[in-house]
Structures are given as C-alpha cells and as structure tokens.
Amino acid sequence: MKHSFEVKLAAxxxxxxxxxxxxxxxxxxQ
Known part of the structure; x- marks a missing residue:
C-alpha cells in the first residue's frame, strides 16, 4: 500500500x- 501511495504521489x-x-x-x- 505504501508503494502504491508513493506511485500515486509521484503521478x-x-x-x-x-x-x-x-x-x-x-x-x-499573453
């Protein structure tokens, strides 16, 4: 789960x- 969170944060x-x-x-x- 921590790895998934880090991947989402990086994204x-x-x-x-x-x-x-x-x-x-x-x-x-402009």
Missing amino acids: VNHYLAGHAGIISTAKLF
Missing part, C-alpha cells in the same frame, strides 16, 4: 509540474 507531482509549466507558458504568451 500527482508530475501532473502538477506539467500543469504549472503549461500555465507559465500561457502567461508568457
């Missing part, structure tokens, strides 16, 4: 990092 962090990158790019082109 969430990856998603948030990618989302933040998209937002930064969008602001750059």
Whole structure:
C-alpha cells in the first residue's frame, strides 16, 4: 500500500509540474 501511495504521489507531482509549466507558458504568451 505504501508503494502504491508513493506511485500515486509521484503521478500527482508530475501532473502538477506539467500543469504549472503549461500555465507559465500561457502567461508568457499573453
């Protein structure tokens, strides 16, 4: 269960990092 939690946490962090990158790019082109 701990391993599953860590995998989910890594996936969430990856998603948030990618989302933040998209937002930064969008602001750059505004």
